[in-house]
Amino acid sequence: MNQQASEPAKIYDPQTAEPAVSDQWLNSDAFKPRLDADEHYSITLPPPNVTGSLHMGHAFSDTIQDILIRWQRMQGKSVLWQLGLDHAGIATQMVVERQLDAKGEHRRDLGREKFIEKVWDWKAESGGMIFGQMKRLGLSLDWSRERFTMDEASSNGVREVFVRLFEEGLIYRGKRLVNWDPVLETAVSDLEVVHGEEQGHFWHIQYPHADDPSKHVIVATTRPETMLGDGAVAVHPSDERYQDLIGKELILPLCGRTIPVVADDYVDPEFGTGCVKITPAHDFNDYEVGKRHDLPLINIFTNRAHINDDEIIPEQYRGLDRYEARERIVADLEAEGLLYKVEDHEHKVGRGDRSHAVIEPYLTDQWYVAIQDLADPAIKAVEDGDIRFVPQHWEKTYFEWMRNIQDWCISRQLWWGHRIPAWYCEDCDHITVDRGTPECCGGCGSKKIRQDEDVLDTWFSSGLWPFTTLDWPHDSMEMQKFYSTNVLVTGFDIIFFWVARMIMMGLKFTDKVPFKDIYIHALIRDAQGQKMSKSKGNVIDPLEIIDDYGADALRFTLAHMATPGRDVKLDVKRIESNRNFMNKIWNAARFVFMNRGDAAPDADVKPTSDVNRWVLSELNSTAREVEKALAEYRFNEAAGTLYNFIWGTYCDWYVEAAKVSLYKDDEASKAETQVVMLTVLDGWLRLLHPICPFITETLFQELHGPDARLVTSDWTGSYADDEQAVSRMNRVMEIVTAIRSIRGEMNVSPGKKIVARIAASDSVRSELESQQKVLMSLARLESLEWLAEGSDVEGAAVAPLAEVTVFLPLAGLVDVAEELARIEKNIAKAEKDVASLEGRLSNQKFVDSAPEAVVAKVRTDLDENKAKLEELQAAKERLKEL
RNA sequence: GGGCGCUUAGCUCAGUUGGUAGAGCACCGCCCUUACAAGGCGGUGGUCGCAGGUUCGAGUCCUGCAGCGCCCACCA
Numbered sequence: 037m038n039q040q041a042s043e044p045a046k047i048y049d050p051q052t053a054e055p056a057v058s059d060q061w062l063n064s065d066a067f068k069p070r071l072d073a074d075e076h077y078s079i080t081l082p083p084p085n086v087t088g089s090l091h092m093g094h095a096f097s098d099t100i101q102d103i104l105i106r107w108q109r110m111q112g113k114s115v116l117w118q119l120g121l122d123h124a125g126i127a128t129q130m131v132v133e134r135q136l137d138a139k140g141e142h143r144r145d146l147g148r149e150k151f152i153e154k155v156w157d158w159k160a161e162s163g164g165m166i167f168g169q170m171k172r173l174g175l176s177l178d179w180s181r182e183r184f185t186m187d188e189a190s191s192n193g194v195r196e197v198f199v200r201l202f203e204e205g206l207i208y209r210g211k212r213l214v215n216w217d218p219v220l221e222t223a224v225s226d227l228e229v230v231h232g233e234e235q236g237h238f239w240h241i242q243y244p245h246a247d248d249p250s251k252h253v254i255v256a257t258t259r260p261e262t263m264l265g266d267g268a269v270a271v272h273p274s275d276e277r278y279q280d281l282i283g284k285e286l287i288l289p290l291c292g293r294t295i296p297v298v299a300d301d302y303v304d305p306e307f308g309t310g311c312v313k314i315t316p317a318h319d320f321n322d323y324e325v326g327k328r329h330d331l332p333l334i335n336i337f338t339n340r341a342h343i344n345d346d347e348i349i350p351e352q353y354r355g356l357d358r359y360e361a362r363e364r365i366v367a368d369l370e371a372e373g374l375l376y377k378v379e380d381h382e383h384k385v386g387r388g389d390r391s392h393a394v395i396e397p398y399l400t401d402q403w404y405v406a407i408q409d410l411a412d413p414a415i416k417a418v419e420d421g422d423i424r425f426v427p428q429h430w431e432k433t434y435f436e437w438m439r440n441i442q443d444w445c446i447s448r449q450l451w452w453g454h455r456i457p458a459w460y461c462e463d464c465d466h467i468t469v470d471r472g473t474p475e476c477c478g479g480c481g482s483k484k485i486r487q488d489e490d491v492l493d494t495w496f497s498s499g500l501w502p503f504t505t506l507d508w509p510h511d512s513m514e515m516q517k518f519y520s521t522n523v524l525v526t527g528f529d530i531i532f533f534w535v536a537r538m539i540m541m542g543l544k545f546t547d548k549v550p551f552k553d554i555y556i557h558a559l560i561r562d563a564q565g566q567k568m569s570k571s572k573g574n575v576i577d578p579l580e581i582i583d584d585y586g587a588d589a590l591r592f593t594l595a596h597m598a599t600p601g602r603d604v605k606l607d608v609k610r611i612e613s614n615r616n617f618m619n620k621i622w623n624a625a626r627f628v629f630m631n632r633g634d635a636a637p638d639a640d641v642k643p644t645s646d647v648n649r650w651v652l653s654e655l656n657s658t659a660r661e662v663e664k665a666l667a668e669y670r671f672n673e674a675a676g677t678l679y680n681f682i683w684g685t686y687c688d689w690y691v692e693a694a695k696v697s698l699y700k701d702d703e704a705s706k707a708e709t710q711v712v713m714l715t716v717l718d719g720w721l722r723l724l725h726p727i728c729p730f731i732t733e734t735l736f737q738e739l740h741g742p743d744a745r746l747v748t749s750d751w752t753g754s755y756a757d758d759e760q761a762v763s764r765m766n767r768v769m770e771i772v773t774a775i776r777s778i779r780g781e782m783n784v785s786p787g788k789k790i791v792a793r794i795a796a797s798d799s800v801r802s803e804l805e806s807q808q809k810v811l812m813s814l815a816r817l818e819s820l821e822w823l824a825e826g827s828d829v830e831g832a833a834v835a836p837l838a839e840v841t842v843f844l845p846l847a848g849l850v851d852v853a854e855e856l857a858r859i860e861k862n863i864a865k866a867e868k869d870v871a872s873l874e875g876r877l878s879n880q881k882f883v884d885s886a887p888e889a890v891v892a893k894v895r896t897d898l899d900e901n902k903a904k905l906e907e908l909q910a911a912k913e914r915l916k917e918l
Numbered sequence: 919g920g921g922c923g924c925u926u927a928g929c930u931c932a933g934u935u936g937g938u939a940g941a942g943c944a945c946c947g948c949c950c951u952u953a954c955a956a957g958g959c960g961g962u963g964g965u966c967g968c969a970g971g972u973u974c975g976a977g978u979c980c981u982g983c984a985g986c987g988c989c990c991a992c993c994a
Contacts, residue, residue, distance in 0.1 A: 046953080047956070231992085238994090259994085314994090321993090321994075433989070529989095559988095565987090596942090602923085603923095603924090603988095607929095609942090610943080618956090619954070622954080626953050627953030631953090668934090680941085687954085688958085688959095776960065777960060778960095779960075780948070785948065876937095876938080876974085883974080884974075885974050886974065886975075890975095894937085894938085
């Protein structure tokens with residue numbers, strides 16, 4: 037339907053409103069830190085990977101941060117929300133390699149430089165998409181301070197840290213077993229290997245004795261191909277079956293060489309045959325056994341996990357893929373009669389979290405960070421409360437990992453990332469580590485030096501992010517004002533990868549914690565509780581949701597579901613109902629603007645009517661509750677409190693009650709109501725703004741004029757508490773609800789006006805008489821008569837309340853049988869309540885030991901229920917007589 | 919094997935110093951009452967996983983058990 041510009045549409049259209057205010061914000065300095073404030077507040081946005089676009093998990097995390105940021109900004113602080121992007125080494129390199137693959141190209145054909153240019157192109161494209169999404173969500177990031185983990189400032193920081201750690205001996209180069217991804221052809225860290233149960237086989241192989249090949253031992257293995265690299269067979273030292281064997285030699289089948297039998301506690305005599313083949317270069321446990329027994333490290337693989345050309349390996353297996361080799365070896369063993377048996381066997385297999393390739397323990401030279409010296413202060417910072425996890429229980433996860441932490445392998449055999457700042461010399465074995473680009477060897481001065489080909493683990497630069505974004509190592513103004521940051525908002529899945537490393541690096545290089553609080557939020561799942569993933573096809577794209585329902589509805593939904601410590605099942609129906617909430621807000625405001633007259637909001641307004649005093653008092657309670665909830669990171673409560681107040685209190689009760697004053701009262705009363713109506717709208721628009729910035733900004737400008745900006749306005753003020761008005765209005769609402777309830781249960785049409793009589797004491801009556809018009813309007817009464825306390829009314833439906841009794845004469849309304857049934861139902865409930873309350877009071881221990889207020893409350897409740905019961909029974913008798 | 923979390927209305931979930939259980943959705947009934955049918959009003963619905971314990975009183979605290987989920991380690 038067509039609406040004129042001066043008359044806002046009946047249906048709120050976020051597609052019109054959101055881009056308009058978004059442009060206003062982005063074309064102003066609204067999101068930049070204020071220069072005139074003494075107090076500072078900062079959050080570093082966890083930098084999204086430049087691997088594509090954002091998913092719902094990002095929207096969730098980012099919304100939470102934006103709520104905090106907008107709230108703090110409205111409190112007048114100088115606020116910095118630092119944005120940036122992560123180069124995400126492996127992940128991004130894979131994306132670009134896949135793009136090449138689709139065109140039939142390979143990175144090696146392009147060469148390193150050309151390939152990296154392609155990745156930079158992709159970074160620009162992905163970054164553009166990501167920033168576009170963030171703007172649609174309304175995130176109030178400081179867009180003038182965009183950073184990237186591979187920009188100059190971050191790269192400077194990375195080199196500074198590497199050099200300092202190297203100089204202190206905390207970075208070292210070592211040859212040891214690493215987790216090797218044979219598809220990506222790089223080392224990965226322990227954390228990047230995911231273990232899962234997979235169906236495999238357990239091959240039992242006979243290894244003949246060297247001194248008597250007619251005898252043999254049986255070893256059981258899940259990886260027969262690794263026997264090419266066997267260095268020994270191990271048995272448990274106290275295993276009686278094999279005592280004679282220890283120290284003897286066995287013939288390694290297919291290879292012909294001999295290997296010793298060693299005794300080692302590592303072997304579990306109960307498992308398998310109690311004899312274990314030991315392959316020190318291809319198994320982490322065997323590596324340790326090998327070291328204890330001085331066994332040779334025989335590497336049988338290439339970087340791609342093909343059998344290599346080492347002369348110790350029989351020729352027929354060289355060049356085979358590891359699984360081809362397995363088949364051949366099993367077949368050959370069988371042919372030689374050395375395969376004793378094969379069993380099905382389920383066992384854990386480690387795969388790369390990116391490539392999903394089976395990871396090989398592989399012997400290589402890599403760079404490591406000696407972690408213990410960094411870990412100790414990082415553990416202490418959390419123990420001492422300098423850093424606080426919210427919810428607190430996540431500190432257990434943190435401690436568990438930190439107290440068992442292993443040295444960190446930081447080198448990766450990739451092209452995309454920070455090149456390791458180490459140079460090798462052709463003329464001596466000195467390694468030159470330098471912040472810049474050295475011209476000659478720091479050891480012998482030779483100019484024949486070449487830089488390490490490898491790059492650093494992505495998390496190395498991420499770990500420095502809270503301070504490299506503020507231009508560390510320079511002692512910048514930003515470092516002074518905005519570091520330490522106030523809070524880190526992230527998911528539990530990267531506590532080890534990222535959070536722990538930021539703490540370690542932050543403490544080491546800035547002597548300060550990188551953040552004071554860590555708010556750990558849940559994971560977003562689909563409506564069925566499944567993790568969202570592209571392969572499952574259950575991904576909900578934030579942009580589609582924003583297109584369909586608006587960013588505010590999405591943000592409100594996410595905030596409302598942000599219960600600490602629980603996964604969030606995102607159901608589109610929730611978003612739809614919150615879209616309806618936005619529409620409700622729109623229409624409530626539309627009503628207010630239609631009836632505002634010449635009035636303006638006035639936070640100091642001192643109204644006289646109970647209705648107006650009551651709503652201001654309720655607004656004040658709401659403001660305090662929302663503040664408390666936000667201060668404690670309870671976003672669901674902040675959202676829930678606002679929902680209840682705006683819809684339940686303001687729309688359902690206040691606006692309806694205000695209509696009486698607006699339409700039926702004198703000019704003074706009407707004017708007062710107009711001011712209060714606007715003031716309260718103004719109040720909750722401010723309160724809601726951090727969660728729903730678009731609609732609140734739009735309405736705020738409608739309220740205060742086109743030059744007003746809610747985004748940089750003050751947070752809500754305080755309003756007069758008024759217990760008296762609250763208690764009076766509670767009584768009014770109780771009466772109205774009671775009348776509506778009877779009408780509803782008796783199926784009296786809402787349009788039908790009815791007569792009501794209310795019995796009350798003189799004092800209650802005089803108080804209620806001032807609300808007569810409100811009562812009549814809200815309960816849709818034709819007339820309202822007052823009766824003396826204790827009066828009876830013949831032939832009426834009755835509702836006994838705390839201090840008044842409401843009678844609705846039945847004539848023409850309902851039949852007696854229906855009312856009788858309704859009364860019976862209420863009698864049953866009252867009897868149950870009375871019995872329960874009496875039971876509690878008859879317990880002397882309860883009366884003696886419970887707090888006075890609790891006992892008093894029970895007494896009051898009992899009195900009220902008893903009176904209620906009497907009245908209901910009297911009413912029942914009267915009805916029976918009819 | 920070690921650790922963590924969850925179990926409340928048909929569904930999804932709130933419930934913070936222990937004081938007689940709440941919301942949204944769904945469902946049923948009456949309504950286009952001049953802000954809103956993406957709405958209004960009313961209503962049905964729960965022995966808070968099981969078993970003990972502490973307490974005058976337990977959804978809430980303690981112990982054990984069961985089911986579900988996750989993390990870490992790991993038997994070749």
